[in-house]
Amino acid sequence: xxxxxxxxxxxxxxxxxxxxxxxxxxxxLNLPPGPKPWPIIGNLNLIGPLPHQSLHKLSQKYGPIMxxxxxxxxxxxxxxxxxxKLFLKTYDHIFAGRPKTAAGKYTxxxxxxxxxxxxxxYLRQGRKIYLSELFCTKRLESYEYIRVEERRALFSRLxxxxxxxxxxxxxxxxxxxxxxxxxVLGKKYFSESESETSIVTLKEFQEMLAEFFLLNGVLxxxxxxxxxxxxxxxxxVERMKALTKKFDRFHEHVLDEHRAKRGVKDFVPKxxxxxxxxxxxxxxxxxxxxxxxxxxxxxxxxxGGTDTSATTVEWGMSELLKKPHLIKKATxxxxxxxxxERWVEEKDIPQFPYINAIMKETMRKQPAAVLLAPHxxxxxxxxxxxxxxxxxxxxxxxxGMGRDPSIWxxxxxxxxxxxxxxxxxxxxxxxxxxxxxxxxxMCPGYSLGLKMISSSLANMLHGFEWNLPDxxxxxxxxxxxxxxxxxxxxxxxxxxxKPRLPxxxxx
Numbered sequence: 001x002x003x004x005x006x007x008x009x010x011x012x013x014x015x016x017x018x019x020x021x022x023x024x025x026x027x028x029l030n031l032p033p034g035p036k037p038w039p040i041i042g043n044l045n046l047i048g049p050l051p052h053q054s055l056h057k058l059s060q061k062y063g064p065i066m067x068x069x070x071x072x073x074x075x076x077x078x079x080x081x082x083x084x085k086l087f088l089k090t091y092d093h094i095f096a097g098r099p100k101t102a103a104g105k106y107t108x109x110x111x112x113x114x115x116x117x118x119x120x121x122y123l124r125q126g127r128k129i130y131l132s133e134l135f136c137t138k139r140l141e142s143y144e145y146i147r148v149e150e151r152r153a154l155f156s157r158l159x160x161x162x163x164x165x166x167x168x169x170x171x172x173x174x175x176x177x178x179x180x181x182x183x184v185l186g187k188k189y190f191s192e193s194e195s196e197t198s199i200v201t202l203k204e205f206q207e208m209l210a211e212f213f214l215l216n217g218v219l220x221x222x223x224x225x226x227x228x229x230x231x232x233x234x235x236x237v238e239r240m241k242a243l244t245k246k247f248d249r250f251h252e253h254v255l256d257e258h259r260a261k262r263g264v265k266d267f268v269p270k271x272x273x274x275x276x277x278x279x280x281x282x283x284x285x286x287x288x289x290x291x292x293x294x295x296x297x298x299x300x301x302x303x304g305g306t307d308t309s310a311t312t313v314e315w316g317m318s319e320l321l322k323k324p325h326l327i328k329k330a331t332x333x334x335x336x337x338x339x340x341e342r343w344v345e346e347k348d349i350p351q352f353p354y355i356n357a358i359m360k361e362t363m364r365k366q367p368a369a370v371l372l373a374p375h376x377x378x379x380x381x382x383x384x385x386x387x388x389x390x391x392x393x394x395x396x397x398x399x400g401m402g403r404d405p406s407i408w409x410x411x412x413x414x415x416x417x418x419x420x421x422x423x424x425x426x427x428x429x430x431x432x433x434x435x436x437x438x439x440x441x442m443c444p445g446y447s448l449g450l451k452m453i454s455s456s457l458a459n460m461l462h463g464f465e466w467n468l469p470d471x472x473x474x475x476x477x478x479x480x481x482x483x484x485x486x487x488x489x490x491x492x493x494x495x496x497x498k499p500r501l502p503x504x505x506x507x
Contacts, residue, residue, distance in 0.1 A: 088428075146182045463499065
């Protein structure tokens with residue numbers, strides 16, 4: 001008994017000494033400010049059909065860094081260049097992850113595209129493949145003839161429709177899809193008219209891509225409240241599965257054709273699918289590429305290279321048609337620099353500061369990716385004095401930064417002149433303008449995107465005169481958005497054009 005009594009006294013004395021020498025301190029996390037969450041749903045009740053606009057309004061109350069709760073998960077939103085820089089540059093290695101979503105699982109072959117892949121060896125290898133085999137300067141230059149040919153095809157179609165109302169994005173999407181298909185797949189696998197036979201029609205493929213971008217941007221309840229996932233309350237998972245079947249049928253057809261070609265003696269890879277199949281057979285590859293990996297990487301390139309460029313040019317033309325005097329300024333620059341004896345070539349683009357300013361202003365006011373794809377905190381971190389816990393989802397509100405009056409004068413006004421004479425670029429170095437993101441998760445295809453956007457916009461303005469249909473006034477042109485991974489116009493732009501240059505001058 002004395003033995004146990006003595007040990008009790010020793011333990012009591014030790015505990016008292018520990019309290020005196022090492023006082024107990026409860027560490028309370030210093031979380032970013034934000035609205036109080038409701039049980040179960042968190043702050044999802046505050047998010048409307050256009051989440052970027054809802055988050056922008058909340059940031060005006062809670063500041064440039066705020067924390068919400070979406071269902072079961074903490075969400076941090078950065079709404080200023082300084083905060084974006086901290087997440088995308090200073091602590092980029094911590095926030096380079098991606099959350100697991102239904103879209104990533106079902107529409108990108110179980111998170112194996114570049115967009116949704118978790119941070120690690122597979123992602124690094126995929127980005128390396130893209131940057132070395134497709135988006136390097138030498139490779140982009142070698143494919144210029146494809147871009148030239150497909151732009152000519154676009155302008156020929158527009159010539160045939162002169163004086164008639166046309167849906168602008170429909171034609172832009174055909175241009176970008178044709179270019180990307182030839183570069184990545186080796187040819188166009190879709191039929192452009194009902195008389196042609198193909199695995200998929202142009203219209204069907206455009207609808208598939210639109211569905212892909214919508215479903216990859218939705219707030220799916222099951223992603224945020226996992227125990228409700230099995231109910232698929234909004235029907236999104238069912239749509240994702242149906243879309244994946246369509247894409248998979250297409251990819252299998254493409255891969256079968258490419259595998260058949262590889263049996264030829266002295267075969268040399270000619271497109272991205274050829275190269276990916278070659279890598280899959282390489283035993284020295286760091287990460288083994290499976291059949292599904294090849295499909296995911298191919299789909300990533302086709303989808304990413306098609307919709308965002310077309311969406312950006314459509315927004316640019318919409319803004320210009322609301323302010324026709326800006327079109328006049330642009331055409332004056334084009335006529336002054338290269339005259340009316342030829343169309344614009346890609347090498348001419350650096351000579352057009354006003355055209356480039358229009359492009360940047362479009363990306364500021366109407367970014368295709370209004371919320372950059374969500375980042376995931378891979379470990380606990382302190383950002384600007386606030387504790388960010390591992391597993392937190394982080395959104396960068398590019399749309400909100402474009403509307404911030406502390407960054408831009410009269411941000412609601414479309415004013416390309418604001419970019420004349422300054423050094424702000426769109427390559428991830430200036431955090432007030434991030435159309436392609438920045439850091440480890442930056443879009444690897446931004447260089448091709450810039451070529452497509454700038455050359456299309458310049459030639460459309462140089463080669464044609466543009467007007468709204470007779471019954472539409474500039475102030476009546478709706479600028480409503482439809483939310484998704486890329487954010488297009490809610491109502492497609494319809495315009496009427498007539499030739500400004502002869503088509504035979506286009507080489």
